[in-house]
Amino acid sequence: MQKKPITNKLLWIFAVGQFGWSLLSGIVSNWMVYYYTGSPDAQNPLTGIFASGITQHPILFKLTLFGLVLAVGRIFDAITDPLIAGWSDRAKYKGGRRIPFMKTIAIPFALVTIGLFTLPQTGSIVVNDVILFALLITFYLFMTIFCTPYNALIAELGDTQEHRINVSTYISFTFIVGQSISFLLPNVAGMLQGAFGPAGSVRMAVAIMAAIACIAMLVPSLYIKEREYLEAKPSETQAFASLLKTFQNKMFRRFVYSDVIYFFALTLFQTGLAFYETKLMGIEDTWTFVLTATMTAISVCLYPAVNKLAPKLGKKKMIITGFFGYSVVFLITFLCGQGLHWGFIVAVCASVPMAILGILPQACVADVAELSRLETGEDRSGMFFAARTFAFKMGQALAMVVFTSITVSGTPASYRATAAVAFVTCMIGACLFFLYKEKMILERIEELKGKEN
Numbered sequence: 313m314q315k316k317p318i319t320n321k322l323l324w325i326f327a328v329g330q331f332g333w334s335l336l337s338g339i340v341s342n343w344m345v346y347y348y349t350g351s352p353d354a355q356n357p358l359t360g361i362f363a364s365g366i367t368q369h370p371i372l373f374k375l376t377l378f379g380l381v382l383a384v385g386r387i388f389d390a391i392t393d394p395l396i397a398g399w400s401d402r403a404k405y406k407g408g409r410r411i412p413f414m415k416t417i418a419i420p421f422a423l424v425t426i427g428l429f430t431l432p433q434t435g436s437i438v439v440n441d442v443i444l445f446a447l448l449i450t451f452y453l454f455m456t457i458f459c460t461p462y463n464a465l466i467a468e469l470g471d472t473q474e475h476r477i478n479v480s481t482y483i484s485f486t487f488i489v490g491q492s493i494s495f496l497l498p499n500v501a502g503m504l505q506g507a508f509g510p511a512g513s514v515r516m517a518v519a520i521m522a523a524i525a526c527i528a529m530l531v532p533s534l535y536i537k538e539r540e541y542l543e544a545k546p547s548e549t550q551a552f553a554s555l556l557k558t559f560q561n562k563m564f565r566r567f568v569y570s571d572v573i574y575f576f577a578l579t580l581f582q583t584g585l586a587f588y589e590t591k592l593m594g595i596e597d598t599w600t601f602v603l604t605a606t607m608t609a610i611s612v613c614l615y616p617a618v619n620k621l622a623p624k625l626g627k628k629k630m631i632i633t634g635f636f637g638y639s640v641v642f643l644i645t646f647l648c649g650q651g652l653h654w655g656f657i658v659a660v661c662a663s664v665p666m667a668i669l670g671i672l673p674q675a676c677v678a679d680v681a682e683l684s685r686l687e688t689g690e691d692r693s694g695m696f697f698a699a700r701t702f703a704f705k706m707g708q709a710l711a712m713v714v715f716t717s718i719t720v721s722g723t724p725a726s727y728r729a730t731a732a733v734a735f736v737t738c739m740i741g742a743c744l745f746f747l748y749k750e751k752m753i754l755e756r757i758e759e760l761k762g763k764e765n
Contacts, residue, residue, distance in 0.1 A: 315540065315541055315542065316540050316541050318469055318475060318541055320478060322469070322536065322541070323469060323475065323478055323479045323482050324482055325531060325532055325535050325536060326465060326469060326479065326482075326483070326532045326536060327479070327482035327483045327485065327486045328486060328528050328531040328532060329414065329462055329486075329528065329529050329531060329532040329533070330462070330482075330483040330486040330487050330490065331486035331487070331489055331490040331525075331528045332418070332490065332524075332525040332526065332527070332528030332529035332530075332531075333421070333455065333458055333459055333462070333490070333525070333529060334486065334487040334488075334489075334490030334491050334494075335490035335491075335493055335494055335521055335522075335524065335525040335528070336421060336422065336425045336455070336521075336522060336525045337455065337490075337491075337494075338490060338491040338492075338493070338494025338495070339425060339494045339497060339518055339521060339522070340425065340428060340448075340451060341579075341582060341583065342491070342494055342495060342497075342582065342583075342585065342586065343494070343497050343586070344382075344428065344429075345382075345583055345715075345716070346359060346360075346586045346587070346597075347359075347360065347361055347362050347363075347429070347514060348360070348362050348363055348365075348366060348444075349363055349368065349376075349716070351363070351722065356590050356596060356597045357510070358498065358501065358510055358514065358597075359590070359597070361510055361511055361514060362429070362432070362433070362511070365432055365433055365434075365437065365440045366432060366437060366440050366441055366444055367437055367441055376716045376717070376720055377441060379712055379713050379715070379716025379717055380713065381441075381444060381445050381448055382448065382709075382712035382713075382716070383709040383710070383712045383713040384445070384449070384709075385445075385448040385449055385451070385452045385709075386452065386705045386706070386708045386709030386712060387705070387706065387709045388449050388452055388453070389452035389453070389455065389456055389705050390701070390702045390703075390705035390706050390709065391702070392452075392453055392456045393456055393460055393698040393699075393701045393702045393705070394554070394555040394695065394698050394699065394702055396413070396456050396457055396460040396461070396698065397460050397464070397554070397555075397694040397695045397697070397698030397699075398554050398555075398694075398695065398698075400413060400460060400461040400464060400694045401464070401554065401691070401692055401693075401694040401695055406539075407537075407538060407539070408537075408538025408539050408542065409461070409464075409538070409694070410461035410462065410464055410465050410468075410538060410694070411461070411532075411533055411536060411537075411538045413457055413458065413460075413461040414458055414461055414462055414529065414532065414533045415530070415533035415534070416457075417454050417457040417458045418458065418526055418529040418530050418533060419526055419530075420454055421451075421454040421455060421457075421458055421526070421529070422522040422523065422525055422526035422529075423522070424447060424450050424451045424454055425451060425518065425522045425525075426515070426518055426519050426522050427447050428444070428447050428448065428451060428518075429514060429515050429518045430515050430518075431443050431447060432444040432447070433511075456701075458529065459701070460694060460697065460698050460701065461694060462532075463674075463694075463697035463698070463701065464693045464694035464697055464698075465538075465693075466479055466480065466483065466674055466677075466678055466693075466697065467677070467678040467681040467682060467693035467696065467697070468542050468691075468693055469541070469542075473623070473679075473754070473757075476675045476678045476679065476682075477619060477622055477623070477671070477672075477675050478619070479674075480671045480672065480674040480675040480678070481615055481618070481619050481671050483674070484615070484667075484670035484671040484674075485612060485615060487670060488608050488611060488612070488666065488670055489608065490525070490528075491604070491608075492601070492604045492605055492607075492608040493521070494521065495600045495601040495604040495605075496521075496601045497514070497517050497518065497521065498597045498598050498600065498601075499598050499601055500517035500520060500521070501513040501514045501516075501517040502598060504516050504517060554692055554695045555695060555698070555699055555702070557692070557695075558684075558692065558695050558696055558699040559699060561680060561684060563680055563683075563748065563749060563752075563753055564677075564680045564696065564699070564700075566744075566745075566747040566748045566749070567673075567676055567677070567680065567700075567745075567748050568699070568700060568703045568704075569741075569744045569745075569747070570635070570741040570742070570744040570745040570748070571673060571700060571703060571704050571707075571741075572703050572704055572706065572707040572741075573707065573737050573738070573740055573741035573744065574635065574638075574669070574704075574707075574738065574741045575704035575705075575707040575708055575711070576707035576708070576710055576711045576737055577638065577642065577711075577733075577734040577735075577737040577738040577741065578638070578734075578738075579707070579708040579711035579712065579715075580711045580714065580715050580730050580731075580733060580734040580737075581638075581641075581642060581645070581730075581731065581734045583711065583712065583715045583730075584715060584719070584727055584730050584731065585600070586600055587719070587727045588645055588648070588658075588727060588731065589603065589655055591724050591727050592645075592648055592650075592654075592724055592727055592728060593648055593649075593650060593651060593652070593654045593655050594650040594651065595652055595655050599652065599655065603655045603656065603658075603659045604659070606656065606659045606660070606663075607658075607659035607660070607662050607663050607666065608663075608666075610659075610660060610663035611662075611663040611664075611666040611667040611670070612667075614663065614664060614667035615667055615671065617667075618630065618667050618668055618671050618672070619671070622671070622672060622675070626750055626751065627672045627675060627676055627750055628745065628748055628750040628751075630668050630672055631668060631669065631672050631673065631676070631745055632742050632745050632746065633665075633668060634664070634665040634668030634669040634672075635665070635669070635738055635739075635741050635742030635745060636665075636739075636742050637661070637662075637664050637665030637668070638662070638665040638669070638738050639735055639738040639739045639742065640661060641658060641661045641662045641665065642731050642732075642734040642735035642738060643731075643735045644657060644658055644661060645658055645728075645731040645734075646728055646731040646732045646735060676748070676750070677696055677697055677700050678693075679750070679753050679754065679757065680696060680753060681693045681696040681697070682757055683753055683756055683757050683760070684696065686756075686757060686760035686761065687756075687760065714730070714733065715730050718730050718733070
């Protein structure tokens, strides 16, 4: 049976799902630390509004409970990635190997996000700690169940080099839009404060955003009939055997080395962004969205250039440029002073590496997955993306521990120190990416496709 052609319209519909899960992810990654730790001040009275409900002091060396909970959540998330990927790669559901997972988990994923800001509010700190831990583990599990099959479709819908770059561009756009809108949380909460009170306004703002995210996640699940576009043969390899095969791929390992370090540095920066702006630059937290929107708008304007330049200059050269670009951003943050202009300097400078690294790494993974399929005859796209996710989530978990440990004192110097760590590690990541051999991969793909035809 002739499959329907994959079009850019289909890829855009697919990309709407990325907006949904990135909005939920942004709510948790950008605001949980902000609302569950720290202390309020005259400009930002809602900082740490839920902090009194959970343990704040270090419980192991300099590690705080919140840092450990976040780190354990990311490690659990990373471990479940290959399990879900293996399940998805082997799936034989009528609706396909990927879409049934996405359709089933969208609503529970949104509900548990709301629960994270609502349920750990009992009168017992111990009970709150346990509830927060359980909910965060569940949040990461549900995110894995949605995102792992979703990411596998990047390689499968990217049936050509052009489509792989296009779909990476589209999902990068919807990802940063979702992340940017998540920064509106204080603004939405501010508008609702008169009706719901300080804490209630935060919870209601989370609920509104989670509902929007849920609808977005359901769009590709309901519209794309997977079997009509893809004829993927289910993998017979078990999950961890498939994961081992994936990491035995030399080019994939070289890519992952720098990717882990990049996500470690980026997570440090993203977790601290609200603190950098409020504690170092002296900016009200309601400006966070304006600054993020500025960064996003400039980055999106650069997308066509990245899309056109990638085939000409090569993804490798551009990714290395992006690494060095982010290093500059982290250095500026470390050196910044007081004033709104510092926020705009960071936003403008970050837009360039954001455009590059938001698009091209996914395309690199899709290239490696495609080459593996051509060489082995087995389609394990889900596992390649899961293996990448497994690796970079370990970096994110470490970043959560490092950030909350360094900033346990809550002083401006402690937040500045996290930016310095991000700068050093991002520079290391840039150097490691020189080991990746993009030209060889693309030439081998063309050679094998020529033999297929």
